[in-house]
Amino acid sequence: MGVLNVTPDSFSDGGRYRDPEDAVRRAIAMAEAGADLIDIGGESTRPGSDPVPVPDEIDRVVPVIKRLAAEIDVPLSVDTRRAEVARAALDVGAEIVNDVTAGSDPAMFDAVVASGAGVVLMHMQGEPKTMQVSPHYDDVVRDVRDFLADRVERAVDAEVSRDRICIDPGIGFGKSLQHNLLLLRHIDALFDIGRPVLVGPSRKAFIGRLLGIEDPDDRMEGTAGAVSWLAARGVHLVRVHDVREMVRVVRVVDAIVRAVDEP
Numbered sequence: 001m002g003v004l005n006v007t008p009d010s011f012s013d014g015g016r017y018r019d020p021e022d023a024v025r026r027a028i029a030m031a032e033a034g035a036d037l038i039d040i041g042g043e044s045t046r047p048g049s050d051p052v053p054v055p056d057e058i059d060r061v062v063p064v065i066k067r068l069a070a071e072i073d074v075p076l077s078v079d080t081r082r083a084e085v086a087r088a089a090l091d092v093g094a095e096i097v098n099d100v101t102a103g104s105d106p107a108m109f110d111a112v113v114a115s116g117a118g119v120v121l122m123h124m125q126g127e128p129k130t131m132q133v134s135p136h137y138d139d140v141v142r143d144v145r146d147f148l149a150d151r152v153e154r155a156v157d158a159e160v161s162r163d164r165i166c167i168d169p170g171i172g173f174g175k176s177l178q179h180n181l182l183l184l185r186h187i188d189a190l191f192d193i194g195r196p197v198l199v200g201p202s203r204k205a206f207i208g209r210l211l212g213i214e215d216p217d218d219r220m221e222g223t224a225g226a227v228s229w230l231a232a233r234g235v236h237l238v239r240v241h242d243v244r245e246m247v248r249v250v251r252v253v254d255a256i257v258r259a260v261d262e263p
Contacts, residue, residue, distance in 0.1 A: 002030035041079030069093025125174025
């Protein structure tokens with residue numbers, strides 16, 4: 001899944017693709033580099049970020065999604081936690097809603113059902129503004145797994161088709177360095193929920209802390225390490241900024257995993 005932030009303040013590429021023409025060119029380049037999905041977001045949910053008014057979020061994502069739906073064959077996802085934004089994006093060609101709050105908007109599941117879209121349910125402790133202020137879990141792997149299992153059932157109860165649901169542990173969303181590492185280490189604990197697992201480690205702060213790197217753009221090798229680990233363990237999707245490079249990483253890991261001993 002290629003990341004396309006049409007925002008002024010996302011932690012890594014904020015401000016680069018605010019112009020719809022720049023955003024469309026970037027998405028086309030990611031599709032050509034091998035992205036299976038493009039995820040378009042109009043509101044930064046980085047730690048410390050402020051909410052964006054719904055009309056502004058719609059104005060940012062809808063023109064880009066409308067253009068891309070007509071120009072590329074890669075499925076499009078809208079990264080939003082608001083049902084109103086989701087509806088607007090789905091109306092112009094998005095096929096998936098990537099919701100960092102796992103359906104906290106009471107109208108979100110209705111929007112997904114009405115359009116027949118897919119949905120990504122992500123775990124986040126707290127709100128973006130304060131989520132990194134002393135996050136706490138009794139058992140982070142168990143707590144995140146139980147939350148996601150519950151949200152899947154709530155979505156199904158709201159008539160979202162189970163086979164259209166994906167889950168995401170929310171790396172960096174209300175988690176300490178150790179929480180993130182434990183979730184990655186035990187990512188297979190999520191598999192028994194029975195839904196595809198998406199993970200977004202790309203350029204995240206935990207990589208910066210491990211490597212002593214402040215600049216998110218300089219975290220590609222650390223991202224590759226996390227992506228390699230996840231691919232080797234059978235994670236279904238990774239959400240990344242550096243599509244060409246991570247496609248290559250995944251292809252090599254996949255070839256190793258699938259290699260069969262000759263008789």
